[in-house]
Amino acid sequence: MRITNTGNIGIQKTTPQAPLDVVGEVIIGSSTGLTCDSNRAGGLRYNSANSCIEFCDSTTWTCITPSTCPDTTPDAFSIPDVSGVSISTVTESSIVQITGLGCAVNIQAYGEGSPQIKVCSDSGCSTIVQDWTSGATSISSGQYIQVRAT
Numbered sequence: 001m002r003i004t005n006t007g008n009i010g011i012q013k014t015t016p017q018a019p020l021d022v023v024g025e026v027i028i029g030s031s032t033g034l035t036c037d038s039n040r041a042g043g044l045r046y047n048s049a050n051s052c053i054e055f056c057d058s059t060t061w062t063c064i065t066p067s068t069c070p071d072t073t074p075d076a077f078s079i080p081d082v083s084g085v086s087i088s089t090v091t092e093s094s095i096v097q098i099t100g101l102g103c104a105v106n107i108q109a110y111g112e113g114s115p116q117i118k119v120c121s122d123s124g125c126s127t128i129v130q131d132w133t134s135g136a137t138s139i140s141s142g143q144y145i146q147v148r149a150t
Contacts, residue, residue, distance in 0.1 A: 040058070069103035104139065107145070
């Protein structure tokens with residue numbers, strides 16, 4: 001460990017370039033006064049003005065932001081109607097594959113008849129990802145959904 005006369009602390013680094021410099025992998029310091037350069041490449045800092053964690057690529061500090069999903073709308077699908085069912089009978093729909101999503105999305109069944117959904121990874125629902133639930137769950141492109149209600 002090395003402490004400089006300016007107060008910088010280096011862990012496994014003889015010439016620390018920030019208040020805390022750990023082998024160039026993590027640099028913690030204030031969001032002002034730290035130049036992003038080759039000495040700070042790979043460094044992280046919190047930018048209080050922008051309320052984000054920034055990454056130094058050896059040239060510029062850049063806010064790290066979560067990636068966005070390019071497509072949250074599935075391709076068109078339909079669950080066929082079921083007829084000839086007695087009142088107060090729990091009835092399950094056919095199993096339908098969901099396609100066209102760019103990422104996992106949240107789904108939930110709601111309405112009359114205590115609806116529930118089940119998410120599977122195959123067309124026969126022999127491998128269940130999420131068993132019957134009325135709460136929110138997620139589904140990804142290529143997975144299958146089944147709905148049931150009374």
